[in-house]
């Protein structure tokens with residue numbers, strides 16, 4: 001099967017103006033390229049409706065509708081039940097900090113929150129900040145050989161005082177998809193709630209907060225083909241319980257406004273309609289018909305096929321080099337991996353590899369990617385971090401081949417060997 005033709009890669013790439021300048025962008029987990037139509041929605045808002053919402057006059061009503069259109073688009077994107085379940089914010093970090101702040105009155109000294117060592121610091125630090133009120137924070141360990149979070153390790157950590165389990169859907173270093181629905185079921189059975197960081201997942205797979213039965217679910221649009229903006233889904237009843245973060249007259253029932261101090265950014269929120277439009281067109285081009293949600297699902301099915309081809313190609317090369325250690329699973333077993341692939345080369349400083357790659361106009365990144373605790377746990381400091389190649393569906397197998405050729409040129413094909421496998 002010719003997945004690239006079926007996938008219509010030419011159409012896909014034509015939708016991203018930033019791809020037209022000759023660079024290979026493999027730093028998408030840092031930030032993806034933005035869709036032309038997301039930019040167009042922003043300019044439409046700014047040129048035609050750029051007034052404060054809440055006025056009685058026509059343009060103000062149009063602005064309010066644009067914001068609601070953005071919320072509705074985000075609702076479809078994640079399969080929430082109602083637009084009020086979408087909270088907009090400037091970044092995932094800020095949304096999680098706000099969530100932790102808005103939970104204070106429902107927590108008491110001795111309550112417990114579980115976080116994972118494989119998370120980005122955005123989903124650890126805000127919870128650790130609650131230690132000042134006596135909240136106990138426990139770490140769900142990660143197996144440093146398999147890189148998996150084992151549910152059997154979570155179980156003994158939970159007690160009747162556990163209020164929240166915070167976990168990443170996919171680590172932005174490891175690339176493995178965690179079984180969120182399964183984790184949520186276990187957390188709920190113990191009477192706790194779950195808060196998921198989906199930043200590294202949302203660009204790659206269809207999100208279904210209803211099917212997963214998550215309580216809070218957060219990700220950033222600037223890594224999901226949009227501008228620098230982010231959203232948090234929360235179950236409506238949970239959002240009602242959260243403490244207001246806005247003026248005193250924004251009471252508990254003002255959902256989601258009480259959680260968006262200073263208001264949502266209208267043009268950024270409206271740009272989400274452009275992301276969803278694009279996904280719908282992609283879904284329709286892959287042969288799907290039906291409502292928005294059906295088209296979104298079809299789009300991500302097509303995206304998955306394309307991404308699996310990229311993942312398999314790069315992993316196969318990395319496995320063929322006996323001086324390479326993949327920081328994560330070395331195969332894409334059951335499609336359980338997204339194309340964010342981190343690795344180190346024995347005897348090489350990761351920074352040198354990335355800098356050498358600049359000459360090839362291939363954009364990659366090294367470091368711990370703000371998953372500092374994970375990086376330390378798997379021994380990244382001795383390599384000056386990992387090299388991370390993070391691909392999305394607009395990347396091509398030809399680009400992977402270009403990267404492979406560049407790696408061979410930079411490192412030499414017959415590099416000296418030490419150990420093989422994973423750290």
Ligand SMILES: Cc1ncc(COP(=O)(O)O)c(C=O)c1O
Nearest residue numbers: 091092093120122172199200220
């Ligand atoms: C997995 C993950 N979580 C959270 C964040 C933080 O997102 P933001 O920059 O929107 O705060 C990032 C950013 O790289 C990330 O990769």
